[in-house]
Amino acid sequence: MSKALNIGMVGYGFMARAHSNAWADVAHFFDTGYRPVLKAAAARNASKLRHFAGMWGYESIESDWRTLVGRKDIDAIDICVPNDLHAEIAIAAAKAGKMVLCEKPLARSEAEGVPMVEAVEKARVPNMVWYNYRRVPAVSLVKELVAKGKIGRVFHYRAKFLQDWTISPEVPQGGAGTWRLDVDAAGSGVTGDLIAHCLDTAIWINGSIASLTAMTETFIKERKHVITGEVQKVGIDDAAAVLTRFQNGSLGTFESTRYARGHKALYTLEINGEHGSFAWDLHDMNRLQWFDHKVDGQLRGWSSVLVTDGDHPYLGKWWVPGLIIGYEHSFIHQVADFLEGLNTGRPAAPTFRDALETTRVCDAIIASGKSGQWVNL
Ligand code: SOE
Numbered sequence: 001m002s003k004a005l006n007i008g009m010v011g012y013g014f015m016a017r018a019h020s021n022a023w024a025d026v027a028h029f030f031d032t033g034y035r036p037v038l039k040a041a042a043a044r045n046a047s048k049l050r051h052f053a054g055m056w057g058y059e060s061i062e063s064d065w066r067t068l069v070g071r072k073d074i075d076a077i078d079i080c081v082p083n084d085l086h087a088e089i090a091i092a093a094a095k096a097g098k099m100v101l102c103e104k105p106l107a108r109s110e111a112e113g114v115p116m117v118e119a120v121e122k123a124r125v126p127n128m129v130w131y132n133y134r135r136v137p138a139v140s141l142v143k144e145l146v147a148k149g150k151i152g153r154v155f156h157y158r159a160k161f162l163q164d165w166t167i168s169p170e171v172p173q174g175g176a177g178t179w180r181l182d183v184d185a186a187g188s189g190v191t192g193d194l195i196a197h198c199l200d201t202a203i204w205i206n207g208s209i210a211s212l213t214a215m216t217e218t219f220i221k222e223r224k225h226v227i228t229g230e231v232q233k234v235g236i237d238d239a240a241a242v243l244t245r246f247q248n249g250s251l252g253t254f255e256s257t258r259y260a261r262g263h264k265a266l267y268t269l270e271i272n273g274e275h276g277s278f279a280w281d282l283h284d285m286n287r288l289q290w291f292d293h294k295v296d297g298q299l300r301g302w303s304s305v306l307v308t309d310g311d312h313p314y315l316g317k318w319w320v321p322g323l324i325i326g327y328e329h330s331f332i333h334q335v336a337d338f339l340e341g342l343n344t345g346r347p348a349a350p351t352f353r354d355a356l357e358t359t360r361v362c363d364a365i366i367a368s369g370k371s372g373q374w375v376n377l
Helices: 014-029 046-056 065-070 083-095 110-123 137-147 175-181 190-206 327-344 352-371
Strands: 003-010 034-042 060-062 076-079 099-103 127-130 154-162 209-217 222-224 231-233 239-246 251-257 266-273 276-281 287-292 302-306
Touching (some): 003 065, 014 034, 014 046, 014 099, 014 327, 034 065, 060 065, 065 083, 083 099, 127 327, 127 352, 137 266, 137 287, 154 239, 190 209, 190 266, 190 352, 209 352, 239 352
Parallel strands (some): 003 076, 076 099, 154 251
Antiparallel strands (some): 154 266, 222 231, 276 287
């Protein structure tokens, strides 16, 4: 018999849907001994919350997250609200003895993230930050193979995350749909929202970043604020390009923008090593491009591996070889790992402490973008 794990969701937006889907689906495919129950959801907007809770089958709703956190029948709090609310909710949840799962980035800054890490560690509650792209099987496979030394010494790590949804000056800042453009709510722009994903994967696969320099730009300087109704200065970075040195001696480049016309959410990464290279692209997420320098010269070239076999990461739990999976599965895998961590006592990564490193690097990008200087980490 599996054990019920009662989930308290804070939020009802896009991410709350992705996470709810993961909680609802995981026990059908991963036998972790736990059965997540969508117990309650909390948010201020009653009609939207009711609709969300009805769609996903949450048993009850709360208009205040504090009530949710205080409920005895909730085991884990899942935070899916704008970044400025992460710290307060996470700290209160940890103090109440709940497991805490927080949507990325952990916090708007390292300074804000430190007390969050302290709170979960002091309370000794399981904790995790949702960086889902690590759990795309092709990306997890890269991690496995690099760790095994398949490409030997790594020379280059290259990642991009490109979008185009904020090009119009008519897109406002602040409010439910556009809080990512409001620096007070988000902390930063593409750096915390998109490069953070690239950094999480990069640090996981290639180790810590030692130093960096960044160029950032805010193309649209003023936008109407949804809440105040006023035209206000834009404080976020619309685009960032970053050069890094990793502690292992390899060089990194990271680029992100919301002004790459034609690109909606294109996350790509490439790693070049002594014996080979890997390349991956979110829009063809089940494939891994692989160059093996050890192959005979005349037949040497890039090959495209369809990562759907039973011995590929996570795939043994899904369909049969050749049948592809999607974006939502990366969240299901993250939940599966979290539940497995409860079983083994080896916490699923990234924990709050792991994710603090990514937030520290984000801070350095913003600082370097302003100063034009290299920053040592
Ligand atoms: C922004 O548009 C966004 O939804 C990010 O917030 C997510 O983290 C990313 O995965 C997709 O893009």
